[in-house]
Amino acid sequence: xxARLELEELAGILRKRICPDCxxxxxxxxxxxxxxxxCRLFQLFPLVAQAILATDGDDLESYxxxxxxxxxxxxxxxxxxxxxxxxxxxxxxxxxxxxxxxxINAATGRTFRVGPQP
Numbered sequence: 790x791x792a793r794l795e796l797e798e799l800a801g802i803l804r805k806r807i808c809p810d811c812x813x814x815x816x817x818x819x820x821x822x823x824x825x826x827x828c829r830l831f832q833l834f835p836l837v838a839q840a841i842l843a844t845d846g847d848d849l850e851s852y853x854x855x856x857x858x859x860x861x862x863x864x865x866x867x868x869x870x871x872x873x874x875x876x877x878x879x880x881x882x883x884x885x886x887x888x889x890x891x892x893i894n895a896a897t898g899r900t901f902r903v904g905p906q907p
Contacts, residue, residue: 794896800834802896807885822884829864830881836860837882841893852890856882 807830830837839858860882861867868893871902876883893899 796838798834799838799893799896800831803830803834803892806892807881807888811881811885822899826879829866829875830885833860833864833882834861837889841890842897844858849887849890854887856886 840855844855867873
């Protein structure tokens with residue numbers, strides 16, 4: 790098992806892996822969000838990391854449930870009925886969950902990776 794990483798270190802690993810291909814960048818070298826702190830993946834990152842690290846397994850559904858229950862449920866973009874307009878317009882967490890899970894698992898020394906998408 791790798792040494793315990795701080796949340797800031799995990800977030801840095803994800804920024805290097807995910808941000809370059811994020812839809813919000815629209816081909817630009819920097820984040821396309823007017824306010825980069827509005828990226829829900831990093832805004833809610835402590836909850837994201839906790840949900841992923843508390844989930845064992847190699848099926849994406851387990852992680853989707855954990856994120857939905859522990860992260861999306863407290864996100865200000867989710868409506869009371871559970872719908873989320875941001876998911877349709879580019880939520881980095883929703884769109885890149887497989888990569889987020891794999892990166893966190895790899896960075897923390899967990900040996901399983903999420904299997905291929907059906």
